[in-house]
Amino acid sequence: xxxxxxxxxxxxxATFEAEARALDGDTxxxxxxxxxxxxxxxxxxxxxxxACWQCGKTAQDFAARALRDKTAIIQLTPSTSYGRxxxxxxxDGEDLGEMMIRAGLAVPxxxxxxxxxxxxxxxxxxxxxxxxKRAGALAGRWIAPSKxxxxxxxxxxx
Numbered sequence: 001x002x003x004x005x006x007x008x009x010x011x012x013x014a015t016f017e018a019e020a021r022a023l024d025g026d027t028x029x030x031x032x033x034x035x036x037x038x039x040x041x042x043x044x045x046x047x048x049x050x051a052c053w054q055c056g057k058t059a060q061d062f063a064a065r066a067l068r069d070k071t072a073i074i075q076l077t078p079s080t081s082y083g084r085x086x087x088x089x090x091x092d093g094e095d096l097g098e099m100m101i102r103a104g105l106a107v108p109x110x111x112x113x114x115x116x117x118x119x120x121x122x123x124x125x126x127x128x129x130x131x132x133k134r135a136g137a138l139a140g141r142w143i144a145p146s147k148x149x150x151x152x153x154x155x156x157x158x
Contacts, residue, residue, distance in 0.1 A: 016076055018085050032074065033081040035088050036113040036123055037097035038145045039063070039106035040137060045157045048140025052156035055137040059105035066091055066099055079112070086112075088119075095119075101126040104136020107144060 018030045040046065044056035070091050079086040089096040100106035101123055108123035131138050143152050 016085050019083060031084050032087045032089065033084045034097040034100070034106075035077055035079070035086050036109050036116070036119060037100060037106045038109050039100050040142070040145050041148055044143075044145065044148050045154065046137040046140060046142040047154050047156050048137075050156075052154065055105065055142060058136065059100065062103055062105050063096065063100065066096055072096070095122070098122055098126050102130055102135065104130040104134075104138040 020028045020030045023029050039059045040056040042056045042060050044054075045052040046055035047053070073090040075088045075090070077086045077088070091099075097106065101108055108120070108127050110120045110124065113120035113123065130136065141154060143154060
């Protein structure tokens with residue numbers, strides 16, 4: 001009896017639409033927004049010990065260190081935000097959004113997690129832990145990133 005085997009099919013890859021930019025001639029970058037997370041903006045300042053500090057730059061640096069020299073698993077969602085794809089990013093088995101929240105460098109956005117109540121619960125627990133430890137921006141005064149983007153500022157930023 002003869003057997004017939006088909007050539008293996010290459011794995012299906014997800015496709016998506018996004019604005020991209022060229023880093024060089026053969027490297028393209030796409031920005032993703034993290035699902036259910038709002039991190040401090042790169043230029044945003046927070047206050048502790050009666051002085052401003054760069055909580056937004058600290059958030060950016062934290063994410064960069066978490067991703068450096070590691071493989072990130074990017075799970076796209078059907079959503080977009082500010083014209084960018086929305087994704088859950090996992091690094092070394094840890095949810096990057098949850099890591100950012102636990103570090104006090106992002107706040108959970110539960111309204112975007114109604115389809116993922118387990119993640120919403122984890123994010124809220126991470127925020128509660130960060131508040132208790134006074135981690136990152138939670139050690140002082142801060143403005144929600146969404147309000148900061150709309151022009152609200154701390155007195156020390158003016």
